[in-house]
Amino acid sequence: MAASILLYSFVIFAGIYLGKIKIFGISLGVTFVLFVGIVMGHFGYVVQDDTLHFLREFGLILFIFSIGMQVGPGFFSSFKEGGVKLNMLATAGVLLNVALAVGIFYIQGGADGETTIGQMVGIMSGAVTNTPGLGAAQQSVLQVNPEAYDISQQMSMGYAAAYPLGVVGIILVMLIIKKAFKINVDKEIEEVEQEQSDSLLAPHVITVAVTNDLIDGMSMKRLHTLIQCNYVISRIERPDGTMIVPHSDDEIHKGDLVLVVCSVQDEEIFVRFIGPLVEKKWERDQGPVVSRRVLITKTEYNGVKLGSLRLPRGYMLNVTRVNRAGVDLLASPGLRLQIGDRITVVGKLGDINRFAERVGNSMKRLNEPNLITLFIGIFLGIVCGSIPFAIPGMSVPLKLGLAGGPLIVAILISAYGSKFHLVTYTNSAANLLLREIGICLFLASVGIAAGKDFAATVFTQQGALWVGYGFIITVLPLLVMGIIARAKYKVNYLWIMGLLSGGYTDPPALAYANKVSGNDAPAVAYSTVYPLTMFLRVIMAQLIILALL
Numbered sequence: 001m002a003a004s005i006l007l008y009s010f011v012i013f014a015g016i017y018l019g020k021i022k023i024f025g026i027s028l029g030v031t032f033v034l035f036v037g038i039v040m041g042h043f044g045y046v047v048q049d050d051t052l053h054f055l056r057e058f059g060l061i062l063f064i065f066s067i068g069m070q071v072g073p074g075f076f077s078s079f080k081e082g083g084v085k086l087n088m089l090a091t092a093g094v095l096l097n098v099a100l101a102v103g104i105f106y107i108q109g110g111a112d113g114e115t116t117i118g119q120m121v122g123i124m125s126g127a128v129t130n131t132p133g134l135g136a137a138q139q140s141v142l143q144v145n146p147e148a149y150d151i152s153q154q155m156s157m158g159y160a161a162a163y164p165l166g167v168v169g170i171i172l173v174m175l176i177i178k179k180a181f182k183i184n185v186d187k188e189i190e191e192v193e194q195e196q197s198d199s200l201l202a203p204h205v206i207t208v209a210v211t212n213d214l215i216d217g218m219s220m221k222r223l224h225t226l227i228q229c230n231y232v233i234s235r236i237e238r239p240d241g242t243m244i245v246p247h248s249d250d251e252i253h254k255g256d257l258v259l260v261v262c263s264v265q266d267e268e269i270f271v272r273f274i275g276p277l278v279e280k281k282w283e284r285d286q287g288p289v290v291s292r293r294v295l296i297t298k299t300e301y302n303g304v305k306l307g308s309l310r311l312p313r314g315y316m317l318n319v320t321r322v323n324r325a326g327v328d329l330l331a332s333p334g335l336r337l338q339i340g341d342r343i344t345v346v347g348k349l350g351d352i353n354r355f356a357e358r359v360g361n362s363m364k365r366l367n368e369p370n371l372i373t374l375f376i377g378i379f380l381g382i383v384c385g386s387i388p389f390a391i392p393g394m395s396v397p398l399k400l401g402l403a404g405g406p407l408i409v410a411i412l413i414s415a416y417g418s419k420f421h422l423v424t425y426t427n428s429a430a431n432l433l434l435r436e437i438g439i440c441l442f443l444a445s446v447g448i449a450a451g452k453d454f455a456a457t458v459f460t461q462q463g464a465l466w467v468g469y470g471f472i473i474t475v476l477p478l479l480v481m482g483i484i485a486r487a488k489y490k491v492n493y494l495w496i497m498g499l500l501s502g503g504y505t506d507p508p509a510l511a512y513a514n515k516v517s518g519n520d521a522p523a524v525a526y527s528t529v530y531p532l533t534m535f536l537r538v539i540m541a542q543l544i545i546l547a548l549l
Contacts, residue, residue, distance in 0.1 A: 118158075119466070125541060127469075129163060141549065170509040210256040234314045307332075322343050497517065
């Protein structure tokens with residue numbers, strides 16, 4: 001057992017270290033653990049079968065479940081408004097990947113060809129840089145035939161052969177799209193900024209006089225429960241001329257003048273509920289300006305648009321950045337917030353504190369580990385993954401398995417768990433730790449198991465074909481997605497780069513897009529299509545195996 005722990009430790013730390021090395025500005029990241037495992041397996045280092053299988057499956061569950069918890073809060077909101085177009089393009093890309101993989105399989109001879117369907121699914125997973133899809137497919141193989149470990153290892157070889165050019169291919173298509181459409185990146189950035197300024201969420205500022213006897217003496221907190229639209233009461237002037245910046249416990253009284261920041265369509269609500277409009281010029285005292293990060297920790301702000309918070313006029317604050325799970329997102333008015341988002345705001349300290357009080361800003365709440373929710377989710381995920389679904393034309397019933405089951409349950413729990421009093425938030429550091437431990441255990445196990453026959457299989461004419469197949473599966477769907485997005489829908493190039501990166505769930509490509517654009521807009525598009533794409537790739541990999549194996 002000690003020898004196995006030593007081997008895993010070496011494979012993981014060496015893989016992570018080597019994965020940080022950049023070649024032409026591109027690194028493979030944690031995926032390099034797979035290649036170190038293959039090398040060690042090639043030189044005869046092995047792990048007892050039961051231990052290896054347990055660590056592989058447990059690592060896969062941790063990885064998949066952590067991804068589901070991360071993408072769940074934004075999964076359903078990603079279909080709203082402009083996200084529909086991007087998600088449909090990403091879905092088309094997934095289907096084209098599948099069509100190409102199946103088409104190549106039949107063109108080169110089908111079941112009698114040199115490349116089996118298992119190997120082709122591994123190649124497809126590597127070509128689209130999607131490790132969860134590989135894990136899901138391997139689970140499906142073992143579901144059909146519990147003794148088919150050789151097919152599972154061949155998938156790993158195909159994945160490893162196609163992965164490096166998969167990363168390169170995404171970036172190459174970005175350059176081709178830019179060249180083909182003669183795109184000026186600076187102009188694209190200006191268009192994104194113009195869209196922000198023209199947003200329908202621009203705040204509408206009104207002053208109303210309090211004349212309603214029914215709200216006399218009512219606190220701000222109580223008022224917010226009665227008026228359901230998104231608004232901010234920025235200032236209150238008492239009849240004696242006293243000016244206050246209201247907090248949740250401050251009361252509103254008859255005769256007060258209230259400065260309200262809301263949407264123009266909601267103006268009538270305040271006129272009917274509080275009192276008539278009046279003309280007044282509000283003066284704002286000047287003071288020292290500071291920058292602070294505010295945490296979104298109240299569940300009622302999960303899925304709320306950033307623009308609806310009325311920060312520039314309601315709180316006299318400017319938003320410079322929104323950090324989500326370690327990724328900096330463009331602070332656009334249409335960005336939907338999630339629990340755990342860190343909003344960087346600039347303004348007076350008092351205004352920042354008032355805003356922080358409203359949205360929670362409780363680090364203690366975020367740092368508390370939610371192990372009950374974690375293991376309830378894993379338990380339900382395994383149960384869900386074990387339920388058979390009979391599908392006409394398939395030799396065996398479909399099961400979501402140890403990949404699909406935990407993924408679906410994690411998405412549902414993170415999106416709706418609060419309604420069942422489950423604390424579903426996991427801070428980004430804890431989520432990333434679980435995810436990285438899981439993927440490292442999985443990749444190390446896959447690499448060690450596949451290493452014995454890797455060189456003899458991949459470094460051959462057949463291996464060269466695998467690389468070529470993978471490159472075709474990588475590039476052609478990306479070109480179709482990019483051309484349709486630009487030529488037909490006139491999508492901004494910054495959004496296209498995020499679409500291509502998110503459609504292949506590839507962080508290195510996103511990092512390249514952010515660096516080239518000098519703007520965080522690609523990260524917004526990435527986060528919009530990532531949840532659906534991840535879900536589809538896990539499910540489609542299983543469907544191919546169950547339908548054609």
